[in-house]
Amino acid sequence: MNLYEYMGKEIFSSFGIPVPSGYVIHDVADLKPLSGSVVVKSQVLIGGRGKSGGIKFASDEAQLKEAVTGLLGTKIRGYTVSTLLIEEKINIAKEYYVSISLNRTERKPLIMASASGGVEIESVDPKEIYTRIIDPLTGYSDYIGREIVSFLGLQGEVASQFRSLLSKLYKVFKEEDCELAEINPLVLTAEGKVLAADAKVVIDSDSLYRHQKYNVTDPEKTPLELEAQGKGYSFVEMDGLIGVIANGAGLTMATLDALTLHKGNPRNFLDLGGTDSIDIVVNAFELVLKANPKAILVNIFGGVTKCDTVASGITAAKAKFNISRPIVVRLSGVREEEGREILKNNGIQAYSEMMPAIEAVVKAAGGA
Amino acid sequence: MNLYEYMGKEIFSSFGIPVPSGYVIHDVADLKPLSGSVVVKSQVLIGGRGKSGGIKFASDEAQLKEAVTGLLGTKIRGYTVSTLLIEEKINIAKEYYVSISLNRTERKPLIMASASGGVEIESVDPKEIYTRIIDPLTGYSDYIGREIVSFLGLQGEVASQFRSLLSKLYKVFKEEDCELAEINPLVLTAEGKVLAADAKVVIDSDSLYRHQKYNVTDPEKTPLELEAQGKGYSFVEMDGLIGVIANGAGLTMATLDALTLHKGNPRNFLDLGGTDSIDIVVNAFELVLKANPKAILVNIFGGVTKCDTVASGITAAKAKFNISRPIVVRLSGVREEEGREILKNNGIQAYSEMMPAIEAVVKAAGGA
Amino acid sequence: MSVLVDKETRVIVQGITGHQGKFHSGEMLKFGTKVVAGTSPGKGGTEVNGIPVFNTVRETRHLNPDATMIAVAAPFVKDAAFEALDAEIPLIYILTEHVPFHDTMEILYHCRRKGVTLIGPNGPGVTAAMDCKIGIMPNHIFKKGDIAVASRSGTLTYEIVGALTRNGFGQSTVIGLGGDPVVGLTFIDVLKMFENDEATNKIVLVGEIGGTNEERAAEYIKSHVSKKVVAYITGRSAPPGKRMGHAGAIVEKGMGTAESKIKAFNHAGVEVAEYPVDIPSLIK
């Protein structure tokens, strides 16, 4: 789960990482009197916010009001701005980059730092980036900070601030179950203070039960995907014509792949999961129907999810939603015969192999 | 460093371990109005406090005043009572024992629990004691608590309170650098609440730099031992006649052992440590002289501590304190010849072997 | 001898009184697995499917378990794994989905230091046809043979194993690695085992988008694997940035695409099937 900048900064601040002073508003009426120059930052979860005009500066009340009214309610790359962070303007002497993330290849945390901050880290020469895989059992220890300040050429008081901040950033990463805790830019001010001028924090969604304070709607998800998420389905909308219901993430992906290779592009990814229940099948149909596919393919390899349960779900859904568009079913595995019998009685012929079902549904949708 | 009960309970409380409500007084004037029956507990660092009359109960103001005046200033097994803990009287339904300590053999933490609380754990049948060595890297985890409540036959809400308390006790042990964190008795009240009715916390003295809030004078130490501690010496007073100054804990102990086997009992243990300094030698003599031995043995194996430095220290001390009692010196190792020369010029003959020096000092002290 | 488990493997189930524990312990018994005990705090002394239930893993020690299946809810998985580690059980399989990856990292590296094998989380387990099954794979799909299968997904594994069996290709060991971004075994780990396993002559790898596990395996195969390897990769049609069911199945910043994995395997001389059902014709 991606957190908004202001949420990331709230977390940073609670761990003792210095951030610019500021506050959040949702309405121009929430503005507090100005006590100096400020920056007004749109809270959206997409990159390139500055270039898209999502960040404005103000040094008097009129400019501030103009900036706020000019940003609230507008769209940045398709996403509506409903929240602004009003922050003191800081005097930037130098911009750095630091992040801690999960490195999937090593299955360990990765810490990165660079003196080239304020730009996308991918655009920085790797030689200019300090990287170190962290042993998750010993965790962060000060020698890593000492290596980093040595790499960045920092000394004295600034180096101490950096080391202290890095140790706290690792605490954030670990205690808040982050996939990513990134500060870009990490600013050294003209006054010699080290500050997190931005915050990109991604929390492992599987850990949310122990961080119930976060509740961010993923802006990249479509309304239908959000509805599916609320109902506990893994669901991804795609731009094809064939609705897909399958069981298991791997089998569902394989089904999409097979459809695509047969030029019968899928309308969605929907994994029934490992629960054996008629209702889960019926509700899956409801979701897929909302995506309005030309035909629906159900691909089941019965194990914990039994074929007869799925068959009953299909017939129940067909009746409940009065489905007239083609439904192609493939049933294999546990209680396959019973399932086929149930469908047959309801006028649906079920395939036992995957490939004929793929071909049939592509044909039914009017494809190749 | 042993902490007083009330200090241990303050720590427990700051980690969320429930303790009876109470307060500390040093003077009868500090008493607060009574709101129910209380127990008045002398804060002394020795066992068997209850049996020695150090704990009294009071259920009205008169009894309370009597208890307090009767305890403050009295001596319990030689130690003066200057602090009292006034605590609400709790309704004990059952007493348990729990502790976490360093097990030196395994070099790991050891957790112990028993349904036989309120008595010395050494007197409890080992079969009645749950014990488990804890892996210091995984630390305490709830399964240990589940094993303990299963062992103690606890269920439901009381079991939950126990598990929560045990997890906090491990945090105390680890985060406060304890050698021992013991609750005896751990009380289940008639109202179903689990409370730490006593607290025995021993902090690793080497960790005190990160726990500067503790400052307890070890009541087992003599005034001279405390003075030596303040000056940075490892010093133990003993009841013999021969003062000892040596370098290294092992060599110093070996010197005491050799003296004892020669029926020349030592007056003290004093380890010069590994610093090469004349002043350290002079100050060591000052301490040993305060113990008023019949003769003084200096036993040095020169390495980092060089023999000529020690020799200069001896002659400086002899002059400064005008020492007339016999000083027997053994010098071996680095700069041995130079040291012997310095001493010879000051009328002291230095042995190069340990045993002749032992024999000489025993004789000089008037021994066998 | 098969890889990891065999006829003699003595298995316990942590969380045996839950829905999953109850159902799958019964299925494992039917498969022939020696399920010697289960645990469930406060339910010691009862039975599930005729299997004795204990309060703690420590109480099962006299039964000398060789492996445990952890089927408790995600928030309790780390504690259950630590309990198994403390009891020195040499193989830990975690069935549970949605375990926070920070927990899995801790579990994994504690397993490593104690020489314990971790399978999962969020995978179907391991089966040595027809000797032992630990996990949730359907019983009826297996046939004993010389093909080892390792996969990042569950149902797709059954599809492929089913196809192998129908075409007469039996299996030596089938392992589901798990669909999380951090899991106990990598393809390289299992390739080592398969290469050294006398019962295995050919190897099937079933990968998916996300991470670089397959690319690394391809490199490893070039220099360390003499047995025939074929593969299937799923997620060719997955839109970038979207998690496809598994927490680990996501293409991020151009990393972990199906193309990259297929290319890597081809470079290593590993044929990659277009459809799952093509695996039998490639392996023969």
Next chain:
Amino acid sequence: MSVLVDKETRVIVQGITGHQGKFHSGEMLKFGTKVVAGTSPGKGGTEVNGIPVFNTVRETRHLNPDATMIAVAAPFVKDAAFEALDAEIPLIYILTEHVPFHDTMEILYHCRRKGVTLIGPNGPGVTAAMDCKIGIMPNHIFKKGDIAVASRSGTLTYEIVGALTRNGFGQSTVIGLGGDPVVGLTFIDVLKMFENDEATNKIVLVGEIGGTNEERAAEYIKSHVSKKVVAYITGRSAPPGKRMGHAGAIVEKGMGTAESKIKAFNHAGVEVAEYPVDIPSLIK
């Protein structure tokens, strides 16, 4: 080959610019030890005794260190040890006194899981006469020979090694275990090494009051050590409950007495010297 260190061992000193680091790195050089680098944050680029100084251990990697001596102040020891572990240096010796034992426990078990040998804290180090010295033992006391010495104390070790040398008994390896309640090596650990060491024919153990390290060693010797072992135990005259200089040298609740240790050694057929100077006559 000697135990733990030899002529080829490449040593770095963490905290080389401090008082101890400076002095002992010079002494080690004189002994013939290959001290290849030192570290001191912010002092990279300087030299101590002609030894190049770096800011971090990572920067010394190109010098392929085999061992490190940690000579930083107690509060920084854990971090220094983790730095050495991360750089995969296979032997860590901690000179520092007063390290909190909770820190040492962590260091020790992280060393274990990475297969790293930990010596100390609070001990004089290890010397392979006359090939390599890591630590603070005086250079002049050694003579090459076939006697291995392990001890819980510093100066007393020198006393005994000096007596051995004077009496013509050379040493293969001399190890100071350290005087803290938690240290890296136990007597059993070093007995294993000595038993397998071709350069060692006889063994001297120097124990002291506190803990049960000596009692365990005695048990171990009975069944695992074929070489002649003699011992000296100090602290016979120590009053109970008093720490005798070393944090670990204390008799508590009747545990860890000299009597118990002497008795255990005698039961194992290990002669125990009355005085340190008696060791040469027992070993011959």
